[in-house]
Amino acid sequence: MRALVQYCVNLKGLCVGAVTQVRTIGMVFLHAARKRQTLLYPEEKPDLAPRYRGRPVLTRDPNGVERCVGCGLCAVVCPVDCIALQQEERESGQWFAKFFRLNMSRCVFCGLCEEACPTSAIQLTPDFELGEYRREDLVLEKEDLLISGTGKDHSYSFRTHIGRASAEFGAQWAEGDDAPQSPVDTRSLLP
Amino acid sequence: MASIHIDGKTYEVDGAGNLLEACLSLGLDIPYFCWHPALGSVGSCRQCAVKLHKDESDKRGMLVMACMTDAKAALRHGPEHKAWISIEDEDATAFRKQVAEWLMANHPHDCPVCSEGGQCQLQDMIMMTGHGQRAYRFGKRYYTSQNLGPFVAHEMNRCIGCYRCVRYYQDYAGGTDLGVFGSRDRLFFGRETDGVLESEFAGNLTEICPTGVFTDKAYEGQFTRKWDLRYGPGICQGCAVGCAISAGERYGTLRRVENRYNSTINGYFLCDRGRFGTGYVNRKDRPRKIYAAHGSEWHSLQERNGSEAVLADLSTKLAEKIAAERVIAIGSPRASLENNHALERLVGEEHFSSGVPEEELKRLRFMARMLQVAPLPSPTIEEVEQSDAVIIFGEDLTQTAARMALAVRQAARQREVALAQERGVAAWQARAVSGIGQGAKNPVMIASPAATRLDDVALHTAHVSPSNLVALAQRLAQVLVAVGSSKSDAAEAVLSDLEEDEPWVACAVRVLLKAERPVLISGEAMMSLPLLEAVAACAAALHQQGKQQGRLALLPREANGMGVAMMGRMSLDAAWKRVQRGEVDALLVLENDLTRAFSPVQLKQGLAQLEVCIVADHQFTSFAQQADLVLPTASFAEEDGSYVNYEGRVQRSYAVFDPTAMAGEDEIRPFYKWAADIRARQADMPQGCDTACDEEALYNELVVDHPIFAAGRGLSKQCYAPVAGERLARQSPRASGRTAERANLSVWDKGYHQKSGSGLSATMEGYSGTEGGAVHPFAWQPGWNSPQAWIAYQTTPGGPLKGGELGVRLFAKRPKNVLLCGCDEDELLKDSLSEGGVAGSVDHAAFADKDEGEGLEVVPLYHLFGSEELSARSPLFAQRCESPYVLLNEQEAHERFGDDLAEGASLCLSCGTQSLILPCRFSETLGRGQVGLPVGLGGVPRFWGRQRVSLERVAAPLCEEGRP
Ligand code: SF4
Ligand code: SF4
Numbered sequence A: 001m002r003a004l005v006q007y008c009v010n011l012k013g014l015c016v017g018a019v020t021q022v023r024t025i026g027m028v029f030l031h032a033a034r035k036r037q038t039l040l041y042p043e044e045k046p047d048l049a050p051r052y053r054g055r056p057v058l059t060r061d062p063n064g065v066e067r068c069v070g071c072g073l074c075a076v077v078c079p080v081d082c083i084a085l086q087q088e089e090r091e092s093g094q095w096f097a098k099f100f101r102l103n104m105s106r107c108v109f110c111g112l113c114e115e116a117c118p119t120s121a122i123q124l125t126p127d128f129e130l131g132e133y134r135r136e137d138l139v140l141e142k143e144d145l146l147i148s149g150t151g152k153d154h155s156y157s158f159r160t161h162i163g164r165a166s167a168e169f170g171a172q173w174a175e176g177d178d179a180p181q182s183p184v185d186t187r188s189l190l191p
Numbered sequence B: 001m002a003s004i005h006i007d008g009k010t011y012e013v014d015g016a017g018n019l020l021e022a023c024l025s026l027g028l029d030i031p032y033f034c035w036h037p038a039l040g041s042v043g044s045c046r047q048c049a050v051k052l053h054k055d056e057s058d059k060r061g062m063l064v065m066a067c068m069t070d071a072k073a074a075l076r077h078g079p080e081h082k083a084w085i086s087i088e089d090e091d092a093t094a095f096r097k098q099v100a101e102w103l104m105a106n107h108p109h110d111c112p113v114c115s116e117g118g119q120c121q122l123q124d125m126i127m128m129t130g131h132g133q134r135a136y137r138f139g140k141r142y143y144t145s146q147n148l149g150p151f152v153a154h155e156m157n158r159c160i161g162c163y164r165c166v167r168y169y170q171d172y173a174g175g176t177d178l179g180v181f182g183s184r185d186r187l188f189f190g191r192e193t194d195g196v197l198e199s200e201f202a203g204n205l206t207e208i209c210p211t212g213v214f215t216d217k218a219y220e221g222q223f224t225r226k227w228d229l230r231y232g233p234g235i236c237q238g239c240a241v242g243c244a245i246s247a248g249e250r251y252g253t254l255r256r257v258e259n260r261y262n263s264t265i266n267g268y269f270l271c272d273r274g275r276f277g278t279g280y281v282n283r284k285d286r287p288r289k290i291y292a293a294h295g296s297e298w299h300s301l302q303e304r305n306g307s308e309a310v311l312a313d314l315s316t317k318l319a320e321k322i323a324a325e326r327v328i329a330i331g332s333p334r335a336s337l338e339n340n341h342a343l344e345r346l347v348g349e350e351h352f353s354s355g356v357p358e359e360e361l362k363r364l365r366f367m368a369r370m371l372q373v374a375p376l377p378s379p380t381i382e383e384v385e386q387s388d389a390v391i392i393f394g395e396d397l398t399q400t401a402a403r404m405a406l407a408v409r410q411a412a413r414q415r416e417v418a419l420a421q422e423r424g425v426a427a428w429q430a431r432a433v434s435g436i437g438q439g440a441k442n443p444v445m446i447a448s449p450a451a452t453r454l455d456d457v458a459l460h461t462a463h464v465s466p467s468n469l470v471a472l473a474q475r476l477a478q479v480l481v482a483v484g485s486s487k488s489d490a491a492e493a494v495l496s497d498l499e500e501d502e503p504w505v506a507c508a509v510r511v512l513l514k515a516e517r518p519v520l521i522s523g524e525a526m527m528s529l530p531l532l533e534a535v536a537a538c539a540a541a542l543h544q545q546g547k548q549q550g551r552l553a554l555l556p557r558e559a560n561g562m563g564v565a566m567m568g569r570m571s572l573d574a575a576w577k578r579v580q581r582g583e584v585d586a587l588l589v590l591e592n593d594l595t596r597a598f599s600p601v602q603l604k605q606g607l608a609q610l611e612v613c614i615v616a617d618h619q620f621t622s623f624a625q626q627a628d629l630v631l632p633t634a635s636f637a638e639e640d641g642s643y644v645n646y647e648g649r650v651q652r653s654y655a656v657f658d659p660t661a662m663a664g665e666d667e668i669r670p671f672y673k674w675a676a677d678i679r680a681r682q683a684d685m686p687q688g689c690d691t692a693c694d695e696e697a698l699y700n701e702l703v704v705d706h707p708i709f710a711a712g713r714g715l716s717k718q719c720y721a722p723v724a725g726e727r728l729a730r731q732s733p734r735a736s737g738r739t740a741e742r743a744n745l746s747v748w749d750k751g752y753h754q755k756s757g758s759g760l761s762a763t764m765e766g767y768s769g770t771e772g773g774a775v776h777p778f779a780w781q782p783g784w785n786s787p788q789a790w791i792a793y794q795t796t797p798g799g800p801l802k803g804g805e806l807g808v809r810l811f812a813k814r815p816k817n818v819l820l821c822g823c824d825e826d827e828l829l830k831d832s833l834s835e836g837g838v839a840g841s842v843d844h845a846a847f848a849d850k851d852e853g854e855g856l857e858v859v860p861l862y863h864l865f866g867s868e869e870l871s872a873r874s875p876l877f878a879q880r881c882e883s884p885y886v887l888l889n890e891q892e893a894h895e896r897f898g899d900d901l902a903e904g905a906s907l908c909l910s911c912g913t914q915s916l917i918l919p920c921r922f923s924e925t926l927g928r929g930q931v932g933l934p935v936g937l938g939g940v941p942r943f944w945g946r947q948r949v950s951l952e953r954v955a956a957p958l959c960e961e962g963r964p
């Protein structure tokens, strides 16, 4: 009895197997007639979402000023340590990056720098065409990284929100509706 | 010992200090702002709240400020010397979070552009409290910040009103120009108007302020986050105190100097010379390659290809000259022991000079001798702070050994603490202490030629000429002996007799007899051996009075002056005489600017006799510019080296960075490596000295020739990681950019050069905990990024390091009967002690303005910014260095040159064939018959100090130095 049951089970398996095989072969042939998914790169370019993580760039704020303040947060978060930069303070008291170097031959496109950046300066773009003939050319300096637009973030301007900018931007940095319009009168002793 | 229950765990505590200190030293985190180990508690920020329970069953408890709760009282609060407190209690946590929120209400959105970020106590504490979202939706107030000079930046918007800055600046450092203005939420911490902060210790504000209000401006042009700096545990080169510093590098330049905590010397504070005066390391015009002057016959670099050939040439020729005994090598009191010794070995000891002028060397030797045999030992800075009377002879301490001046201020303030303790109030109760003390001060007595920056804490100042200063000190010793040996009534009679004619002496004697731990301080400032002897005699007299707790501090001028004096070779003058006599063909000078020691004429005479003059230095000094060949050596930031400070403590300073790592073609190397290379060539040995140049091996070689330094062997044991096979990390675990920092030079990653045999790792790989020895490259612990992290390294907050004392005192063991150890100084001290009673020897003539010889006596003056050679080369100091001047007694100036002589008019000082034309300034304190001259400042050579000069008025506007 047991042997008979075993025999039927095996037979069923065999039939199902044979049918799926045939079905699979059929589907493969069907796909041959479908529209192609791959592109004939480089003649054809892919359509990538703006949030695709490719080449990092440095952007400008809506006023056209470099957004990067050289804080170093992107560098410290980068898992492969491929960002090196130096801050500088200009006349206005605003900080800028004196140099900003990104070693693209090391970048793993994790996007952590973009996430850490408090100013929306560094952003990853859908540009993935990074091939170079010389490895040296993969070392990008600030001139290579800086674009003239705002990137994905169209409105934020960190520079106007900092306390250091209070002289320049007055109440704007202080954010609230009833933001004070003038600096504290430190000579006043009124309660 | 008592037990304390914190959040259900039991700890053993000794009940000293307050609850906050107790918890922090147990390694428990409580956020705080207004408390600081060096400033005590005032309970103003309300951040350190914890719950105190009556006993186990008390569930309600009460909120207390941990920093204001005496640990003993807390223990008494519960039964059987047990205390139950809770840090994690809900109420306490909520309270702390709320306090944090309200402190942050007006705080700007600045962290990314704040140079405190990454080492900010506010960031740390806010993380600790867990406050993350601001509920306050309204506008923030804002301030107009001030320009406080070249060292300290001011950004008032970031203030949280903890008051630590004013408590430090006014109470601790005695500054008067920084205060708090305004009322309620308009408090403003700054100066009355914009302007340079006057205190010489203003730089400490950058570490005292828990936020980014006061930050390091020197650092601002080259700011690097703390997590990115490569630190080296260094020793400050500014003066003979030898404070410990953490110097940080990034991209091949020295970026920042921070205080490196240790309890015996600098504690939490540095002076501004040490903190801001290292810019010379980064100078563009430093010699970076072997540099040969044109037209030198010995070798001309132009025709050879590169330094290899020059070095080969140098080695052979030098060997010839050494064999012919026609070489002189001059060491330096600003170079390390190892470098001086390498030079000495290269040429042989009979041809090596310590590089210190004859007279100064005598004084240094006397100081070194005193460390071994003086009746009283030399105090650590901590001991000065704890003393109850200080007498200073001739030094303007704030300008010559600033950290000690800060300690003297603390000594004066100790009176308040003592008064409070008499009433059972602990020293950490800062407000209560000052309320009880009412500004009472321990006596500080100063005898100096002119006003000093410590006069404001002085009980009694005497302004006397340098020669009378000697008489004054001798007199003090005499009177001490006489009074000590007579009965108390008789002594009193003698003193009241003296009161009228010699009030300073009488006062000093009273002070000394009353004090338990008096400290006598003198040093190199007055360039007078008799003064040092007289002060030592005072110490002997004190010893005779049973004041074994007394201390005697004698201060050399330079970082390693004591060290080269102990090496005991010929003086600079002796060496130069040989050069001038033409006994020498080759001169080798190590890190020593001879133009500061000799007149141009003397120099010229000597140089004319030479075939070749080789200078090894890390600066293009005026002397290096006259050399035929310059070897680029490493500064303190690029080499390991040992230095001996004023108390005979050998300390090791470690390299911060490898100067060739970023700029490959530089040839900067420590001098001991140059020397090893030259020797290797001479001996036909394989070159290079990476193993032979291990810091401990070098030191051991030094000890072979100079056993006096033996106690310093094994100093590298203070610098080790307590984990087998690990080294101490010199970067934080978050250092960034290692695959990009050199990528512009070469895209191929190159590991940072790890020196063999060292206990330090050049990178973040390694141990960064709190155990190990006394040397820690920087302070960082998880959750503690600010300098407050030092608490984790201390046995108790503000106490000794877990790893023990830094450095080793060479003469920690002193002979029992110090006065009878069979040396020359014995006789001297015995003589001064045996001189007759007071009555017989009152010699008022000693104090009359003696008219010895022609002309006016030059009194050397000093400036913290400018008098020291290296720091004066820091670009940043240009804004704080004064230009040279002559100081005159105002009345005398008018008498001599007419009433129309105004400040700034040019005067010509002449002495023999030398002359100097400088603008004049007037002083009310400088006595007649003297002119004050800031030696060292602006390159005024030191030989002018203590000369007799004539003075005339000239029309010429400014000086050309050393007109023949
Ligand atoms: S994407 Fe990732 S790997 Fe690339 S630079 Fe940013 S943090 Fe570094
Ligand atoms: S890119 Fe952003 S995170 Fe990086 S330094 Fe600039 S501002 Fe800071």
Ligand code: SF4
Residues within 6 Å of the ligand: B107, B108, B109, B110, B111, B112, B114, B115, B116, B117, B118, B120, B121, B122, B123, B158, B210, B211, B212, B213
């Ligand atoms: S003081 Fe601290 S918390 Fe405030 S902006 Fe600066 S780094 Fe941030």
Ligand code: SF4
Residues within 6 Å of the ligand: B158, B159, B160, B161, B162, B163, B164, B165, B166, B189, B208, B209, B210, B211, B213, B214
């Ligand atoms: S300036 Fe700094 S130290 Fe002074 S009160 Fe404000 S936060 Fe505290």
Ligand code: FES
Residues within 6 Å of the ligand: B031, B032, B033, B034, B035, B042, B043, B044, B045, B046, B047, B048, B049, B065, B066, B067, B068
């Ligand atoms: S630290 Fe305790 S109240 Fe400020």
